[in-house]
Amino acid sequence: MGEYVEANGTTIWTESRGEGPAVLLIAGLGDPAEAWQAQLDGLSDRYRVIAFDNRGAGQTPLPDGPMSVATMADDAAELLRGFRVDSAHVAGFSGGSAIAQELALRHPAAVRSLVLMGTWARADAYFTAMTRSWHWLVTEAPDERAMLEAFFLWIYSPRAHADGTVQRLIEESLAFPYPQSAAAFRRQLESFQQHDALDRLPGITAPTLVLAGEQDIATPPRLGRLVAGAIPGSCFEVLAGEAHQPLQESSDGFNARVHAFWHEVDGGTPPP
Template identity: 35%
Template structure:
C-alpha cells in the first residue's frame, strides 16, 4: 500500500499520471479518491498525488487536536519522502485551507496554488456550520448525516436535477464498512474552525487561482473574496448559480478553468 510515515503518522496517497507534481487535497471527511472526476483530466498533463488527510481514508486517525498547519506539515513531509522539491497545490474546502498553510510555511515548495471554496478565517456562521456537523456526526445515522451534508453543500437546483445521485450517495454512506471515526471527523472540524491565515496571505507570491460558487452557503462567497483581497495577484472565477460543490456541479467548466491555469504556470513554460 502507498503509505508514507510523515509527521508521526502514516499518510496514504495514490499517484496518477506523469509530469510536474500536482498535490490534490480534499475537504472535510473526504479521502483523495473524491478527486477522480478531476484527475481524469489532470493526469494527462501532471503527476497527480492524491492524499488522504490525517483522519480520513486509509491514513492514520491519531487523537486530536488537528490543525491545518499540522496537515500542511503532513503534506510537505510526504513530498520530502517522495523526493519532490516543488509541486502545484490544489485544495477543495478544508484542502484549500491546508494548501494555504503549506504555501505560507514552505513557499519555496509551491509552483502554483489553487484554492477552491476556501476561507482564511471562519466567520460566526461558518464556525457554527462546522460545529453543527461535528456534533451531528456523533449523533446521526450515516445516511441521515449524508443527507444533512448534501443539504448544505449542494444547491436546491442540484437536488431537483440529481436527486437519484444524492440518494445513492446516502445509501453508500449507510453501507460504508469502515466509516471515519467520530474523533477523527470532529478533529477535522476543529481544524477547520481554528484555521486562521488572515493577515498573512499577502506573503504568498506563487500564482494563485481562487474558485467559488456564488450560492455557497457553507463557505460563502465573501470568504473567498477576502482571500483575493490579500493575494492581490490572484485570479478568481465565480461560478454563478453554483454552491460549495461547484467543482462537481460545473465539472467540465471547473476542469477546463483549473487545468488552463495549471498549464499556464508549469515551470516548463518559464
C-alpha cells in the same frame, strides 16, 4: 496507484497517477482521496496527479496528540518530499483549501501555484455557528444516512439534489469501506474552525486562483473574495450556478479551468 507513504510521523494513504507537472490535491473535512476521483481520472493524461487521505480520513489513521491545520500542511509538504517532488501545483477545496494556504505559507518552495476552492481565511459569526452545528450533527443524527442527507444540504447545489447526484454520493459514501469515525470528524472540524490565516495571506507568493461557487452556503463568495484580496496578484472567480464542490458536480468545467490556470503558470498561452 494507491500506496502508503511515511510522512511527518504518520502513515498517509495516497493515490498517484499520470506523468507531467506534479499536482497535489488536498481534500476537505471528512473526505478521502476519492473525493478527487474526477480529477485523478480527468487530469492524469497531462499531469502527475497526487491525492491523499488527511489525518483521520479514509485509510490514514488519526494519531494521538494535537491536531491542527499547520500539522496537516506539514504532512503535505513531507508527502511531496516522499514522492521526490520539489514543487507542485497545489489545489485544495474547503478544509483542504485551509491546509493549502498553510502549506504555501510554511513551505513556499513546495508550491508552484495555488488553487483554493470554497475557501476562507478567518471564521465569521455565520461560519462559526454553521460548523458548531456540525459537531452535534455527526453524533446526534439517527444514523449515517440521515447525517449525510443533512450535511450534504450545505455542500451540494439544489441541482445536484434534484438530478440524483446527491443520492448517488450518499450511496457511495455508505458503501465506502473506510468510513470516518465521529471522533475523527470532530477533531478535523475543530482544526478547521481554528484556522486563521487572514493577516498572513499577503506572505503567499505563489500564483493563486481563488474559486467560489455562486450558490455556496458553506463558504460563500464573500469569504473567498477576502482571501483573494489578501493574496498579492491573485485571481478571484465566482462560478455561476455552483455550490461548494463543483469539482464533483461540474468536473469537466472545473478541470478545464484549473488546467488553463496551470498551463498559464507554466508559461503557456493564457486563456481568453
